[in-house]
Each structure stands twice: as structure tokens, then as C-alpha cells.
Amino acid sequence: MEFNENNQNLFKVLISDKTFYKEYLKDYFKRYSDDMAILNAFLEFNSKKIIDIKDITDLGDYVNFKHNVFGFRNFNINQEESILDETINYNFIHRKVLTLLNCYHGFWSEIDVLEKESYFHLQLLRITPFSINNETIIQMILMSNLINNNIPPFILNSDDINIYIECIRANDALKFKNLILKNINEEFNYVINLYKKYYGLPIDKDIRELLLLKV
Numbered sequence: 001m002e003f004n005e006n007n008q009n010l011f012k013v014l015i016s017d018k019t020f021y022k023e024y025l026k027d028y029f030k031r032y033s034d035d036m037a038i039l040n041a042f043l044e045f046n047s048k049k050i051i052d053i054k055d056i057t058d059l060g061d062y063v064n065f066k067h068n069v070f071g072f073r074n075f076n077i078n079q080e081e082s083i084l085d086e087t088i089n090y091n092f093i094h095r096k097v098l099t100l101l102n103c104y105h106g107f108w109s110e111i112d113v114l115e116k117e118s119y120f121h122l123q124l125l126r127i128t129p130f131s132i133n134n135e136t137i138i139q140m141i142l143m144s145n146l147i148n149n150n151i152p153p154f155i156l157n158s159d160d161i162n163i164y165i166e167c168i169r170a171n172d173a174l175k176f177k178n179l180i181l182k183n184i185n186e187e188f189n190y191v192i193n194l195y196k197k198y199y200g201l202p203i204d205k206d207i208r209e210l211l212l213l214k215v
Contacts, residue, residue, distance in 0.1 A: 003114070003184055006212065008150040013211045014191055015147065020198055024191060032155050033136070038062050046144045050105065053098050056137065063136050096127045113149050114180055117142060119173040126168060146184070152191055154183035 015021045022043075029039050041062030048055050100123050108116050124138045143153035156164055160179060167176040196203055 003151060003181060003188070007185075007188060010208055010211050011152055011188060011191065012150040013214045014195055015150075016214075017195075020195060023198060024194060027194060028153065028155075032139075038136070038140075042140055042144070045140065046147060048144075049148060051101070051141070051144075053094060053101060056097065056101075056141065059140060060134065060137050063134075063140070093127060097124070100124060113151070114177050115173060117145050117149075118177040118180060120145075122168055122171055122173055122176055126171065152184050152187040154180065154187045156183065 015024070025039060025042070026036070029036055029042075041059055045051070045055060045059045100120060104116070104120050108120070121138065121142045124141070125135075146153050156179075160183070163175070163179055166172070167179065192207065193203060195201075196205065196207065201207060
């Protein structure tokens with residue numbers, strides 16, 4: 001099932017309500033990690049329409065603060081911890097991320113949004129050891145990019161984790177795109193019901209047409 005333009009417009013209306021949007025993000029982070037300390041960092045990061053390496057490093061300052069680390073974490077890892085066969089020297093991580101950002105803002109900018117986000121996300125995850133020590137940063141980048149394209153973020157359920165790992169290993173962006181589609185549609189329904197609950201509307205009432213009038 002595609003996430004069509006109508007759904008994007010509906011989600012845009014929902015997050016345009018700034019009071020509800022903050023409540024939704026609080027709810028999301030409680031479900032995602034229960035680490036509310038990084039919510040403000042995400043809001044700051046999400047306000048950047050065109051992200052660069054400094055924005056990602058600044059996000060890392062907040063996410064990794066509890067580890068007494070600024071920017072990206074740099075811990076020695078065992079090869080067994082990686083789901084890929086190869087790792088790169090930590091000193092090359094910034095260069096690899098910068099290259100991906102140049103592609104993301106350059107010749108990838110014309111392709112389908114979900115295809116672009118799927119490929120970008122997988123490529124970040126395939127930078128080892130960056131992906132092992134900085135998973136939260138990578139997830140928050142995807143969350144932010146989706147929201148800025150009027151698409152809800154999502155949380156993988158336990159049944160999807162093995163598929164997710166397969167996508168990373170095989171670098172299968174199409175399969176991951178389909179996984180994203182399934183989860184964003186589920187999250188979209190969740191957001192609408194949360195909106196109804198927040199404003200005391202009947203759960204069984206279809207409010208989509210009413211919301212579209214605000215577009």
C-alpha cells in the first residue's frame with residue numbers, strides 16, 4: 001500500500017498543529033526509547049531543512065552525552081558485533097558520511113522520496129563501526145527526513161527486525177522501502193487516533209475529510 005499525496009497532506013495538517021506535534025513526539029520517543037532527554041535535540045535537528053555533517057555531529061553531542069562523548073562514539077568493537085563482513089577505520093567515518101550527504105542532496109534528490117530515504121539509511125548503516133555505536137543518530141536522521149517530507153516516522157516491531165537486518169546485509173533498498181511503507185501506514189493510523197484522543201473526539205469518527213479541508 002502506497003502512502004499517497006492525500007495521506008501526506010493529512011499528516012502535514014496534523015503536525016502543523018504545533019501543540020499536538022510536540023505531544024506526538026513525546027509519545028513517539030516514549031515508545032521508541034523512553035529517553036526524553038534527546039527530544040529537544042531532535043526538535044532542533046528536525047528544524048534543519050538541509051542537513052550537513054555539522055548538524056549530524058551536533059545531534060551526536062546530545063545523543064552520546066550520557067556516554068561522555070561528543071559527536072560520534074568511537075569504541076573498539078569485535079568483528080562479531082558487525083552484521084557486515086568488513087569494517088572501516090574510524091578516522092574515515094566523517095568522510096564516508098559526508099560523501100553520502102553529497103549524494104543525498106545531489107543526484108539522489110530527483111528520485112522517489114521513500115527510495116531515497118531507504119537507500120540513504122541503509123548506506124549509513126553499512127558504515128561500520130559507525131552504525132554499531134551510533135544507531136540512534138541514524139534512526140533520528142531517518143525520522144527527521146520522513147517528517148520533513150510529511151511522512152510519519154515509524155518504529156520497527158520485533159517481527160520486522162530480522163527483515164531489517166537482511167535488508168542491511170543485502171543492501172536491499174527496495175525491500176526496505178516496502179518495510180517502511182508497511183510501518184508508516186500503521187503509524188499514520190496511530191497518529192490519527194492519537195489526535196482524536198488528544199482533542200476528545202470519538203475514536204470511531206472518520207476525521208480525514210475534515211482535516212483535508214485545512215489543506
